[in-house]
Amino acid sequence: MTAPFTPSDCDLRDFPRMSIDVPRLFASSFNATASRNPIAWMIGHKLWYRAWHQVPAASLPDDDDELCHLAELGFDVKTFRKVKAVAMRGWIKADDGRLYHPVIAEAALISWLEKLLQRVKSGLGNAKRWKVAFDGAALEQQIRDAAAMLSARNPLAPVLAKDTVMKCLAGIPLGSPLPSLSDPTGTPDDPTGIPTGTEKAGNSDPSAIPRERERERELKEEGSSLRSEPDVRASDPILAPTLALDGAGCSLVPAEAGPRRSRPAKPTPSNITADERGEFESWWAVYPHKVSKQAALLAFANVLRFAGVAAPHLSERAQLYGEWLRHTGTLPANGATWLNGRRWEDDLDFSPRQSHQPRHQWSSMDDAMGSMTLED
Incomplete structure (x- = not known):
């Protein structure tokens, strides 16, 4: 005997959205078999979405005429029965006489x-x-x-x-x-103090x-x-x-708590260390856009404390970023923006840029019309 997969009062008709686990869908046996039959694939998906707003949710009636109607096939029961085995793959009949899908039931x-x-x-x-x-x-x-x-x-x-x-x-x-958790009450037989x-x-x-x-x-x-x-x-x-x-x-x-690890403090103007300030000055010297230095200092210290990136690597990437700006003509970002956006991880493209020049330049509409006539 198979019990229903969702409670009888499970009603999601006021939930317009249904979540789909895309990797799980593409790895499923349904997708492997139904992909070769577009009609079965379409019907299978439609019945999933219809089941979301059934009561109980994630269930369908075990009747071909009703299923054909829910799949928007009208009265074409013959077509539905041809693809039913593939389209209804994974559905299980429960004790209440309805069909349930375990994956949809989990989401429901x-x-x-x-x-x-x-x-x-x-x-x-x-x-x-x-x-x-x-x-x-x-x-x-x-x-x-x-x-x-x-x-x-x-x-x-x-x-x-x-x-x-x-x-x-x-x-x-x-x-x-x-x-x-600090002072549980109760008796030796009931150490939690939860009333029975x-x-x-x-x-x-x-x-x-x-x-x-x-x-x-x-x-x-x-x-x-x-x-x-x-x-x-x-x-x-x-x-x-x-x-x-x-x-x-x-x-x-x-529960037994493990040793608590100390977490670095959030950078503020008053707790910036001398080492952090020195490393920042080295980075600031090579960064191509020197504005908002105080904000950049706090962002730099934040990266050192929490991102686990070495200061020499940041300086190296900042210098490379400056070369890329000169190569592409792109407007530079502020230092704080560059650091907060983890721009040191950018994949910079130094390939030659193609210039797009118009084929013809005309001084007047008459010249343009004349050129079109000559080309024709």
């Missing part, structure tokens, strides 16, 4: 999660503005369902590492902060515990590892880089 789940996160943001903002309570239980469940589906297809999707998604997966109510389903409900009635927390309780009694979703791994990106899974597999604990 990312957009659907972004849409749900925007609803959460708007709801929390309105609740704060009007000083009313925000009930996000339905949104939390929608986010959990979509995140579980996306994690199964692309666990490295960046949207899975967003704070709101992490809260929903960890059972933290929307609007509550993530657990503090029973504590949130305020009673010990098992029927009040959410489904995922009930599953965790059963696994704990059996001595198994606590997991909300069986496919979640410690390496999955549903946790922020600063959080990690504990030994039980589901608790948020501080």
Whole structure:
């Protein structure tokens, strides 16, 4: 049995744009086979775009007449059936009777999660503005369902590492902060201090515990590892880089931080070193356009500190840039502009320039008309 690839309420009809991974498309087996059949290639693409605005998104009806209509073939079902095997390559029939494409479903789940996160943001903002309570239980469940589906297809999707998604997966109510990493609270059995389903409900009635927390309780009694979703791994990106899974597999604990490397300070007129100023003067002496020296000094120091380029190389390229300006007659750039634009990496062309002179020059319209007559 194949479960649907997107939630039944996944609706992207208000999303006019659909993202396409171009390298992935050209490397696909569909492109390799459909490129030899232009009609199949066209129908395949049209059905992708049509599926984006179906409900649920990334799905199509399993009916040739409807598919023929969506592919804009009118009533020409015969032509559609001839190319269906190639045009519909990659589509899979799910338990709900609809066809799903895994690649389109991945893009749809990312957009659907972004849409749900925007609803959460708007709801929390309105609740704060009007000083009313925000009930996000339905949104939390929608986010959990979509995140579980996306994690199964692309666990490295960046949207899975967003704070709101992490809260929903960890059972933290929307609007509550993530657990503090500096002073985690809780008990030895629960080192994160995250309230369980029973504590949130305020009673010990098992029927009040959410489904995922009930599953965790059963696994704990059996001595198994606590997991909300069986496919979640410690390496999955549903946790922020600063959080990690504990030994039980589901608790948020501080991740071990590596040694912090010092980052150079941003150049200012007061922190330019003597060595940087000396190297700049050597570069300034050969740069062909000497204006805005102070701005060029700050840009030069910025390149030395952050771009990892040696000062002699900059001087060499500045001198070559001056020769190129004289060769081409191009207007020069200010020093700061040249440095900020990484112009030392330019591929300068010293090939001879061809002059384009008019074939004839006439002093009057009569001369021009006469010349045209003679040439005819």
